[in-house]
Amino acid sequence: MQKEVKPIESWKNPEFLASADARLVRIISEYLEPAARFRKYNIANSIVFWGSARILSPKDAKAALVDKKKNGDNAAIRKAEHMVELSRYYADAVKLAELMTVWSKNLNDPHHQFIVATGGAKGIMEAANLGASRAGGKSIGLGISLPFETGLNPYITRELALQFHYFFMRKFWMVYLAKALIAFPGGIGTLDELMEVLTLIQTGKPRKRMPVVLYGSHYWNDIIDFDAMARWGTISEKDLDLFKLCNTPEEAYEYLTERLTALYLKDKSPAPA
Numbered sequence: 001m002q003k004e005v006k007p008i009e010s011w012k013n014p015e016f017l018a019s020a021d022a023r024l025v026r027i028i029s030e031y032l033e034p035a036a037r038f039r040k041y042n043i044a045n046s047i048v049f050w051g052s053a054r055i056l057s058p059k060d061a062k063a064a065l066v067d068k069k070k071n072g073d074n075a076a077i078r079k080a081e082h083m084v085e086l087s088r089y090y091a092d093a094v095k096l097a098e099l100m101t102v103w104s105k106n107l108n109d110p111h112h113q114f115i116v117a118t119g120g121a122k123g124i125m126e127a128a129n130l131g132a133s134r135a136g137g138k139s140i141g142l143g144i145s146l147p148f149e150t151g152l153n154p155y156i157t158r159e160l161a162l163q164f165h166y167f168f169m170r171k172f173w174m175v176y177l178a179k180a181l182i183a184f185p186g187g188i189g190t191l192d193e194l195m196e197v198l199t200l201i202q203t204g205k206p207r208k209r210m211p212v213v214l215y216g217s218h219y220w221n222d223i224i225d226f227d228a229m230a231r232w233g234t235i236s237e238k239d240l241d242l243f244k245l246c247n248t249p250e251e252a253y254e255y256l257t258e259r260l261t262a263l264y265l266k267d268k269s270p271a272p273a
Helices: 019-041 058-071 074-105 124-136 165-177 188-202 217-223 228-231 235-243 250-264
Strands: 046-050 113-120 139-144 161-164 178-183 212-216 245-247
Touching: 019 161, 019 178, 046 074, 046 124, 046 188, 058 074, 074 113, 074 124, 074 165, 074 212, 113 124, 124 139, 161 165, 165 178, 165 188, 165 245, 178 188, 178 217, 188 212, 188 235, 212 228, 212 250, 217 245, 228 235
Parallel strands: 046 113, 046 178, 113 139, 139 161, 178 212, 212 245
Antiparallel strands: none
């Protein structure tokens, strides 16, 4: 007598779920699961920090430079010296995230909390999550599955740590909740995220207003000549107002809190600390 067959239900079938036929199911999952998570933990507004995953903390950058000097490789030493220079942005990201988190926690309206969000990896992203953690606040990590990534940084609020397969769904969640965005020095990934957001704002696609800060004028003016684009006519002069260049955590803090208050809090102000 033959035994009864009990097939796996389709939604539990790992072979099917990983197949090309189930791509739409995976995409929808990366929309619905984060939405449910953010709704559960009452997350409606974020301040997104972008920047290089390669930037080290000042302590680690100095230690790496000492190590490279021992080996005597001039090219490696020069690279390590650049990393020491860039490490100031790690420290600045920690401080700015801490300032913004303290400000958000002290708002009179508990329904308008602005939660630090990052791409979840190391470097500037780790720094921002660390700053929020030091201020005793929540922070979001929107990670992406890559062959060389080992996992998300340890400073993200565990309930708000998410991992994505699709870059476009990850970027959707970066922007959907964002009320402000800060681009620290970064590489191709940071440029991709920044340019997509500037395109959205330039073309008027979002209904909301999102202040954008380019942090570190020395870096950004060296990397992108927006003024030249305006002179050539590939962007308009008014497009130069799509972002604000800032060079200190205090300067960025003043700009962001002023704009967020005007756009989303109106006459409401932070409660006394």
